[in-house]
Amino acid sequence: MNIRDPELVDRLASEYVLGTLHGKARQRLETLLIDRDDIRRAVWRWENRLADLSSTTPLLEPSKRVWTRIGDRLGFNDKKQSSGSTFWHLWSAAASLAAVVMAVLLITSTDSGLSPIPTTDNADHIAVVGEGNDPLWLISANLTSGALTARAINAQAAEVDKVFELWMLPTSGDPRSIGILPVSGNTVSHQIPPGLLALLKESKGLAISIEPIGGSPTGLPTGPVVHTATVVGL
Amino acid sequence: MNENELQTLVARTVHGDRVAFQALYESTSPTVFGVLQRMLSDRAQAEDVLQDTYVKVWSRAGEYHYERGRVIGWVIGIARNRALDILRAKKRRGEVQSADSWPPETIAGNSGELEQNTVLQQCMERLAAIQQQSIIGAFVHGWTHEELAKLLSLPVGTVKSRIRRGLALLKDCLER
Numbered sequence: 001m002n003i004r005d006p007e008l009v010d011r012l013a014s015e016y017v018l019g020t021l022h023g024k025a026r027q028r029l030e031t032l033l034i035d036r037d038d039i040r041r042a043v044w045r046w047e048n049r050l051a052d053l054s055s056t057t058p059l060l061e062p063s064k065r066v067w068t069r070i071g072d073r074l075g076f077n078d079k080k081q082s083s084g085s086t087f088w089h090l091w092s093a094a095a096s097l098a099a100v101v102m103a104v105l106l107i108t109s110t111d112s113g114l115s116p117i118p119t120t121d122n123a124d125h126i127a128v129v130g131e132g133n134d135p136l137w138l139i140s141a142n143l144t145s146g147a148l149t150a151r152a153i154n155a156q157a158a159e160v161d162k163v164f165e166l167w168m169l170p171t172s173g174d175p176r177s178i179g180i181l182p183v184s185g186n187t188v189s190h191q192i193p194p195g196l197l198a199l200l201k202e203s204k205g206l207a208i209s210i211e212p213i214g215g216s217p218t219g220l221p222t223g224p225v226v227h228t229a230t231v232v233g234l
Numbered sequence: 235m236n237e238n239e240l241q242t243l244v245a246r247t248v249h250g251d252r253v254a255f256q257a258l259y260e261s262t263s264p265t266v267f268g269v270l271q272r273m274l275s276d277r278a279q280a281e282d283v284l285q286d287t288y289v290k291v292w293s294r295a296g297e298y299h300y301e302r303g304r305v306i307g308w309v310i311g312i313a314r315n316r317a318l319d320i321l322r323a324k325k326r327r328g329e330v331q332s333a334d335s336w337p338p339e340t341i342a343g344n345s346g347e348l349e350q351n352t353v354l355q356q357c358m359e360r361l362a363a364i365q366q367q368s369i370i371g372a373f374v375h376g377w378t379h380e381e382l383a384k385l386l387s388l389p390v391g392t393v394k395s396r397i398r399r400g401l402a403l404l405k406d407c408l409e410r
Contacts, residue, residue: 010405011398011401011402014401014405015397015398015401017311018369018372018373018397018401019314019318019372019373019376020372020378020379020394020397022322022378041301043311044301044302044303044307044308045303047302047303047307047308047310047311048302048303048304048307049354049404049405049408050354050373051303051304051306051307051310052352052353052354052355053354053358053369053370053373053374054265054268054269054306054310054374057265057268057269057272057374058268059264059265059267059268060264060267060268060271061263061264061267062263062264062267062281062284063281065281066263066267066281066284066285067256067259069285070259070285070288070289070292073285073289074289074292076252176249176250177248177249177250178249179248179249179296180296191245192249193245193246193249193251195249195251196249196250212293214290214293214294214296214297215293215294215296216293217289217292217293218293219250219252219292
């Protein structure tokens with residue numbers, strides 16, 4: 001079966017979304033969805049085409065306990081901030097590396113032998129993540145516009161089913177997720193919302209944790225904190 | 235809430251904004267819960283799947299972008315996948331009623347519940363009744379080809395080909 005054939009891709013996507021693709025065929029398509037952009041897009045199109053069939057279903061208000069349970073599972077209702085405490089402990093231990101990171105920043109940005117590294121337009125703050133002469137990511141931001149660009153310099157994927165998540169460390173309270181970091185030379189851009197931007201201006205720095213694909217399921221770091229960096233004004 | 239507002243809530247959710255996430259939940263969960271209740275016919279189970287769905291929405295909000303289409307389609311997609319897994323497991327254990335008791339539905343039979351005359355509804359009405367029944371039965375109730383064949387007293391191969399043809403016609407109509 002040639003799953004490069006656009007008609008077949010579209011048909012499989014339609015049956016996947018309808019729910020009539022079963023067993024190994026469904027599993028195979030789900031595997032292909034991970035790295036086949038054409039199949040993902042075909043599935044999205046069918047999700048949209050058929051979404052209105054749901055309007056034949058009456059709206060039904062869930063009981064309030066569902067939201068409470070979602071909050072419990074995501075740690076929203078936990079006043080102890082236990083994972084936050086662990087996080088801060090790890091962060092303190094790693095923070096002493098920040099000075100080394102700054103030296104890397106200068107080497108990386110002035111080395112004429114390297115091709116230009118994409119940064120945010122009009123970047124006014126920058127951070128380099130990495131140790132010694134092995135910079136992993138260059139993160140640049142304009143704290144007025146909220147534009148942030150993260151470029152993987154030497155960072156490679158953590159594990160097959162893990163990602164690196166970038167966190168901002170406010171002066172108080174829990175770390176706040178900025179987004180998933182790229183690997184293998186890629187660049188991603190994020191738009192920092194105004195509320196987060198205000199915290200970032202006063203933040204203690206950045207940290208990177210290893211998380212499941214899609215990022216932390218709880219809104220707080222769940223995996224080990226593997227790097228930290230200081231944000232420096234230009 | 236319009237689509238732009240929903241997309242803004244998702245964007246804020248990506249950044250850990252719990253207020254935005256709650257607003258997204260309150261705006262979309264009655265639709266999603268209605269879909270789940272109809273698929274699973276079990277309120278407690280539908281609530282469990284609703285929880286799973288929004289935990290995923292929180293952790294995967296970064297995967298959503300406007301090219302995916304409407305936010306509600308994305309959330310329903312997450313919910314239906316989980317519900318289909320549960321339905322299949324229940325069927326393997328023989329816990330689901332057979333398709334014998336399912337009253338075949340066409341889009342016309344559901345029109346009283348539609349808030350507006352959607353393009354999809356108009357396109358569905360152009361399909362043969364048996365195609366409408368099969369597509370609604372599969373999408374809304376999670377019935378398999380085999381169950382639909384039993385219900386409609388048709389060979390499985392015929393049901394498969396009619397669904398396939400129905401989906402192709404639906405796509406052509408929606409893209410006009």
